[in-house]
Amino acid sequence: MTDQPNAPWWTSAVVYQVYPRSFADSTGDGIGDLVGITSHLDHLRRLGVDVVWLSPIYLSPQADNGYDISDYQAVDPVFGTLEDFDRLLAETHARGMRLVMDLVVNHSSDEHPWFVESRSSKDNPKRDWYWWRPAREPFAAGEPGAEPTNWESFFSGPSWTLDETTGEYYLHLFDRKQPDLNWENPEVRAAVHEMMRWWLDRGVDGFRMDVINLISKDPALPDGATTGAGGLGNGFPHYATGPRVHEFIQEMRREVFDGREGAFLTVGEMPGVTWEDARLFTDPARGELDMVFQFEHVSLDHGPGGKFDPKPLDLRDLKASLGRWQTALADTGWNSLYWNNHDQPRVVSRFGDDDRWWRESATALATVLHLHRGTPYVYQGEELGMTNAPFATVDDLRDVESLNHYRASVEAGQDPGEVLKALRAMGRDNARTPMQWDASANAGFGDGTPWLAVNPNHEWLNAAAQYDDPRSVFHHYRALIELRHTLPVVAVGDFTMLLADHPHVYAYERSLDGTRLLVVANLHGTEQTCEVDPVWDDADVVLTNSEQGRIEGGRVALRPWEAFVRRLS
The missing domain is CATH 2.60.40.1180 (Golgi alpha-mannosidase II)
Incomplete structure (x- = not known):
């Protein structure tokens, strides 16, 4: 039990996630940007949140909407300039809020200079900065089954791609344009630490660390149990929460944060993490992370075929899951609390009723989540009760995961209509439709055609319509956040x-x-x-x-x- 006088600041804080591409467009090019975010900071101050978390704004080819980074210390021009970022940071601080960056260092873009060098030759000094392996014998490179392991990518298909320059394969747990960094190499870790210090020196208040528990692989790279067509297997047990992951994160804490003045936040996104793991990662005595994102509760409606085979949620399962995490981290460690993020469908459509009982279900779900013990995360538009989008055809989708799944499923003989139905329910594009500021043509997002269509219900579901309505979803979120700020019993x-x-x-x-x-x-x-x-x-x-x-x-x-x-x- 944490005593209130000694409780870390983030026990009574609420974090708000901004997906920059979809928040506000100041230039009319259809893509959200940093100036757009700055122009709406007063919305966040009005809501009462303490921390703003930015999804990636770094230079990127945008194969995975910025989670494929080609320069960790440059802002992608689609979002603006480094000067625009500095102004956003200053304006955020001026309003009494902190700003946290997304840290994506399990992998980089294949266009990052590190990988460009690594793939140039087998004897390049950066060759060992990534995972390279020859074809599996007795196959020749490029033949089916020649991949070094049978691991299936998170984004469908093999997790290895043949590079013609050297005739070897590189590992990518996600898209082929997202090669995995080799954290076994101390030069890689030192480069990451240097980059993180650069952002902290600039005034950033911490990091949300993307799939950070995947950075330590079993160096033997064994095959996984066969799970699908083409002999693909589940490599997850061999790269999730791997043998050196605690060592790597403890080193990061020492090299980046120790001895530095300031109140920082570190949260690790960790697919497949257990509560036993989380106690280790978030035990203050171990010097690792403040909290982790776990996925147990947002996997309860996945059917036998995974997330795109959804089943109805049994509330008793949800209570058992969240209750287990509350108990497990009661005396050691800390919980993060969320329904939504850029990878999850909208909770009011997923676990609530986005039709007849839209307001009531949005506010009921918010009440349940926010008054647990842990740090709540609000994803943009959640405070308005934004819903899933009515995607009519696959051409309306933009997400690489959804598009790959649709193609692979249809090629395997599944009914295209049923595949699209599942994507409408669970696809990541649901979270990425533009923020609904008002009832105008583009929901106040910007003057240009948005990169992803605005949800038609923005004509009635928008921020402007809720600001002066004391019964609105927005005001209910304000009240929940105020309770956390004012009642120690909520925080600890x-x-x-x-x-x-x-x-x-x-x-x-x-x-x-x-x-x-x-x-x-x-x-x-x-x-x-x-x-x-x-x-x-x-x-x-x-x-x-x-x-x-x-x-x-x-x-x-x-x-x-x-x-x-x-x-x-």
Whole structure:
């Protein structure tokens, strides 16, 4: 249990993620930019968030929308200039907020000078900066099955690509234009550390670290269990949370952050991480990270075929998952809390009801998440209740993962309509439609044709329509953030799950130094009842998304998607 006077600043903070390409376009080229972000900082201040996290703005060929970086110390002209970034940073700080950069160092772009040198010859000094291997015997290079391992890429197909210059294969766990850096090489680690220090010296307040638990591979590169067509296999056990990952991150902490004045935030995105792993990564005594992003709760609606084979969410599974993480990190480590990010579909469409009960479900889901113990993350537009988009055809999509999946699935004989239906539900483009500022033609995003079409519902679902509406999703998020700022019990109080077996009601208590909070939410479109301790009958209602939270003799009657918070002192 963390004592409030000694709790790190980020225990009572809320982070807001900006996806620059889709936030605001100041130039009319259809792509969001840094000047556009700066022009809307007052929206974030009005919301009350403490930290702004920028998805990548570095120089990039944009094969994966900036997560393929060709220069870590340059701003891509599509987003502006380094001077534009400095102004954004200064204006963010002037409003009392911090700014965190995205750190993408499991891989670079194949157009990064490091890789250009590495692929130029087998004896180039940077050859060992990436993972190179000859063809697998007895195959010849380029033949099916000649890849050094059978690992399947996250973006479909083999995770190895033949480079014609040297006749060897390079590893890319993601797109072929995203070759994996070889962290076994100390020169690679030193170069990354130098780059990170450069950004901190510029005034940046920390890093969100993309797939950082993949940086340590098993050097033997063994095959994975065969999982799909063409003999492709699951290499995940051989490169996720690998043998030296803790050593590498501890070294990063020492080399980049130790001895430096300032209050920084470090969060590691970690696919497949367990709570046991997370306790190690976030134990302050170990000197690694402040918190991690885990994916357990956003995998519960994945069917046997993975994320593009969705199934209905069982709320009991969600409570078991989030409750397990609350318990596991109660005395050591820290949780990050999120529904949405640039890789996830919109939560109100995914776990809520984006039709009849749009406002109620958006606010109920927000209430449940934000009052857990951990640092909440708000993804742009989530505070407005933005929804998934009605993509009509595959031509409406832009995401490399979705396009690769569609092509591979259709080639394998799947029905194109069914594949597109799954992409509409779970594709990453849902999170990337332009921010909905107002009811104008492009939702106030900018004057040019947006790179990805604006959701048609922006005519009624937009920021301008919510600012002066006290019942809006926006104002509910403001109230939740204010509770975290003002009530220590929200930031660092104990957590107790209630009604674990109720199929539709999510309820829990928070407690600290004699103050108790009760959080109850009906996450279903029908009325529900449940039982709680009668002591809550006359407790103060501190937040609700309906007229009131009704409790009589401990019996709670809940309207569809009703949520409330009560306090006892």
